[in-house]
């Protein structure tokens with residue numbers, strides 16, 4: 001079962017097991033398991049043939065209007081997310097070369113920093129797009145129960161998540177995650193994509209509060225953007241992520 005450490009390594013980047021099993025690189029290393037892997041949605045496949053790839057949005061660019069405008073979605077997905085994919089691949093290649101003995105080992109730290117930033121950016125954006133849908137919704141079932149257990153009520157959860165997002169200094173994220181030690185939901189912040197985090201957390205709902213995510217429409221009014229985001233949360237996607245995290 002030497003495939004397990006590699007699967008876990010990629011899961012820390014937030015890429016689902018199903019997506020990994022669908023990749024030819026890992027499929028060749030992973031023995032067939034009895035459980036039938038569910039085909040991941042195309043919008044969740046962030047890794048193919050040994051490379052990070054930019055998955056398509058799970059909806060049209062204007063689907064989240066008026067909460068998030070079409071132009072912001074184009075710039076954010078097609079340029080910003082794409083640059084994390086591109087630069088993440090440069091880091092993967094450089095680290096692979098160092099592993100193979102042909103790269104410059106004195107740059108190991110540099111490339112690890114590049115992978116942490118760009119790989120985390122890629123993972124978080126892939127979750128972010130899928131965390132949203134036109135019309136939003138409300139949590140049900142196990143997710144609703146976990147939110148109630150963790151935060152008292154849906155209303156209090158929304159308030160805490162919004163205030164956490166508002167309080168991120170500079171560029172970063174608000175993250176609702178399943179924390180595997182206490183086995184409950186926790187809200188945390190990430191600075192940039194990879195700092196001020198809690199390594200035991202599996203993100204299930206993430207909110208990008210970098211200025212590139214909202215400045216065109218909301219300028220400096222981050223709180224208004226956060227309020228609008230709350231109206232387009234795809235709680236079915238959040239619930240599916242929580243179920244996967246809890247079953248690990």
Ligand code: MN3
Nearest residue numbers: 080208210213
């Ligand atoms: Mn972003």
